[in-house]
Amino acid sequence: MQKNAAYGRSSMVAADLEVYLARGGEIKPAIVSALFNMYARLRSPEKGDALYARVQAHRQGPMTPANYASLLNVYAKAEHPPYGVPRRWAIRAAQVAQEALDAGVVPGLAFMHSLMECQAKAGLPEAALATYHQLLRKGLQPTPRTFNILLLAHRRSGTSRGAAHVFEDLLPKAGVTRTLAVWNSYLGVYAVAGDIDRAYHVWTCMLAEGIVPDHFTERVLVQAFSARPSLAAEVLDEARQLRTSSHAAGHRSSSHAGAPSGEAAATPASSANNVARQPPMALEQPSRRSLSPLLLHGHLGQGADPSKPPARQLLYIDLHGVSRAAAATLLHRRLELLVAAWPALRAELGDGGPRDEAAASHGDGTGESEAAEGPPAAAGCAPLEYAGLQTGTPERPRALLVVTGVGHGSPESQGVLRGLTRDILGAQGLECHDAGGNTGEGGVEADRSNPRDRPDRSTMPRPVLYADMLSQPCRAVVVLCQQNGIDVEIKPISIGRGEHRSADFKAVNPLCKLPYLVDGDVHIGDSIAILIYLCTVNRVPDNWYPADPVKQARVNTVLGWHGSTLRTGSTITIFNRVLAPLRGTPSNEPLVKDFGLPTLQTALQTINDVWLANDDFVAGSDVSIADLLLATEIDMAQLLDAAREGPALEELLAPVPKVRSWLNRLSQRCAPHYEDAKEQLGKARIRFIQVLGGSDEDKAKL
Known part of the structure; x- marks a missing residue:
């Protein structure tokens, strides 16, 4: 049964459990934890909850604290991707935790962290804070991860209110070191809240304390300044120079003193292995991969070609595989560059059209026009003008080709980056067309069959x-x-x-x-x-x-x-x-x-x-x-x-x-x-x- 659980075979495990119980087998704590861990990996809180009821019916006395911690972890992984938990599972986690305490279970730190993580991912900072105070009353010592979870709760709720109290008051009072992971979490709160000034203040405080940023810091910075791409590029360059100089001097990032440095940028439970899976951010580094392109007023007909002049390469941007925050910054940055490079781009494309002069003269030629500096949909900000991009003909289509992923794992497989691209381009007054059947081969729509042969569903x-x-x-x-x-x-x-x-x-x-x-x-x-x-x-x-x-x-x-x-x-x-x-x-x-x-x-x-x-x-x-x-x-x-x-x-x-x-x-x-x-x-x-x-x-x- 434990072997089947390790391989995630839930149906076989359920059958094995029935045989085991029918033969009078004892439900050992190791077996219970193995089954709960399996359901956590499979993101099946319903089955984990059913197993809990089954175990309770066959055991004499409560489960162990480790068993309860594993069950609470099942609730914390209730959604795919595992970045958010529906509130019903956070409420259920609190009920189970109370049942354990009423039964005399002495909770450990893993138990309390799992409960706090459920509440944090559900965006319930008040509940997470109440659990933190309960943790202190139980005589448990907080760790950097404890405060990562509390800051995550504020980040999930979309509000920065209370985050400063956690970071500036509770954390020093508990005697916990401000590791890089904690700084990343704190910076992430203001990044999500859209508070650019406060995010920049936290960044300068990090530098003043001698904190060396890592790849996850870069991603949080990109998210914080996505609406100000020029500032994002400047801060990102500063972060890289600090990290490079630190490595050259043989220093290690302060994150090694506490939890893995990747915890803050994703979730408190993130593995350090995430660092290896996340390449360094690049504001202008289009790749050749392409899937499901979103087409702006037609299609370019081909992907970026290194042999073509740089100006024309601006019409191709590949966002596939990057985070939402990074995609927002990359796209804003590209739109700025298009305005600045429009005269050269118009000369390459030819036949600019009657509105080309307006587009070419917009901005100051540096890619940092006033409209691009603020949020795309902010009140009082007129959208950038891309009239020249909308004057192509069917014979010579001209478009910004934006490549995104196919949407695996997103709600109803619609694609998070697709929606983001539409929002940003729409805020600039640009039409956006989705080539739904595109296989991504160079941006040319490739249908399986003649659309006239398809039934009208x-x-x-x-x-x-x-x-x-x-x-x-x-x-x-x-x-x-x-x-x-x-x-x-x-x-x-x-x-x-x-x-x-x-x-x-x-x-x-x-x-x-x-x-x-x-x-x-x-x-x-x-x-x-x-x-x-x-x-x-x-x-x-x-x-x-x-x-x-x-x-x-x-x-x-x-x-x-x-x-x-x-x-x-x-x-x-x-x-x-x-x-x-x-x-x-x-x-x-x-x-x-x-x-x-x-x-x-x-x-x-x-x-x-x-x-x-x-x-x-x-x-x-x-x-x-x-x-x-x-x-x-x-x-x-x-x-x-x-x-x-x-x-x-x-x-x-x-x-x-x-x-x-x-x-x-x-x-x-x-x-x-x-x-x-x-x-x-x-x-x-x-x-x-x-x-x-x-x-x-x-x-x-x-």
Whole structure:
């Protein structure tokens, strides 16, 4: 059970727990913490809460302080990305904490920090401060992280009120050192609040105390001065010079004396490993990567080309992969430079149009015009004029090409940077057009098919998917829909009860096969065809089924390989060793030993050595429908845990470590939908284990 928890297999863990409890097993604190930590990684507070109730019902006495701290950490990771917590979970965390105290649990610092973090991420500074005073009454000694959390609470609430009291009064009174992480947190409060003057004052105080900034300080500075890009560039340069000179002198940043320096810029619980993942900020450093471009009045038709004159390169900016604060500063800075460079840019583009003179004469030629210095939407600030950019013709489109990410992890996958770009450009009076189907290849829109061939989704009834969640291809289709927000009505059909052969379902699908999709006049009865169809008509992110012919061929190759290898071996082995004994029908063990099991093992080795040889996923660097189809097939092998003769799933995966890591990676990538789809499979596994290990009467009950 702890091994499954380490790999994030929540459905298997739930089944294992039921077996463990049914056999009279004792719920040990180490097991409880392992399960809570799993649900924290999977961002599943509901399941963590359900486990808490389950544990309470089977334990004599309360959980340990470490168990409670792990549970509170589950609540603190209640959203994706893990930067904010809905208030209902902060309230629930407070209830659980009170239950623990009422039961006589002596809380430790980790317990109190987890509770404070829930309250801080929910934007409840008063509640976090009350917990801090409770921490002091319990005789616990605060640490720099304690004050990082308190400052985070003010940052999340969007107000700086009370932050000065925490930093200037409470922190010295507690005798805690002002580490770089704490300074970063304090600066971040005013950055979010938009208080430029106060943020600059904190920055100068940092320098006066001899604090050496790090990469996270740079990001907070960028956020603080995003509306004043020229000032941001000046302060950023100053921070880098200080860090460079400090390193040259052999000094270490003061952050090493306390918590990791990255804590303040992201969350108090951030890992120091974040430092390695965040490259240094650059105000003008466009890259060649491009995804889902936002187009301003047409498209440029190509990305930045180093061989072109610098002025024209200003029409291309890649924001993909940078923080929201950095993106705001970069975009404001680029707009300033466009005004300053407009005469040269107009000469390169030619045929400026009747309003070019107004655009060319705006500003003082330094990129620091008065309108650009204030916030874009501030009262009294006229927007910068970019009339020349809006006079292109269809034959010679001229535009600012802004590249953002595809929006994974953002609310409804809409893209945080997309919305930010629209807001900033809109404040300057610029039109912004989204090339929704763009794959990002040089900024040229690449559609999967002729738009006239696509059905008009707005006028069509809701698609209906007939599925059995114990069926591996059905789970693959369901996960694809849930992961990409594809609105389908799922009608459950039980293969085990023979519902797929009923007269009602035969009228829908004479072949009596699942899954089966009905989308208006379109009827599709093959899982691979359904996956490809849904990707095509719903414009899901390109990684699921790429438009590029080469990448698409790779996905198709894996899909074609799957049916004659992995699925064949899995079906023969599972049917004869598990399903046939359950049904009381004869099994063909020689077929399993001579063909089924060797085929399954060879297929797993092929995935390990071929499909995952150089990539994180079976068809490339990102997840695709091929991953879903193969992984759901392998998941089915957990039913072999009920077979009287091995190997079980863990034994099958032992020789293929890349497959094991890939399954865990896929579960995280598609959380929580992937694990949720396996819930019925996990329950079936536990029933099969109980029945095949029981009496004939047990089999009859099943």
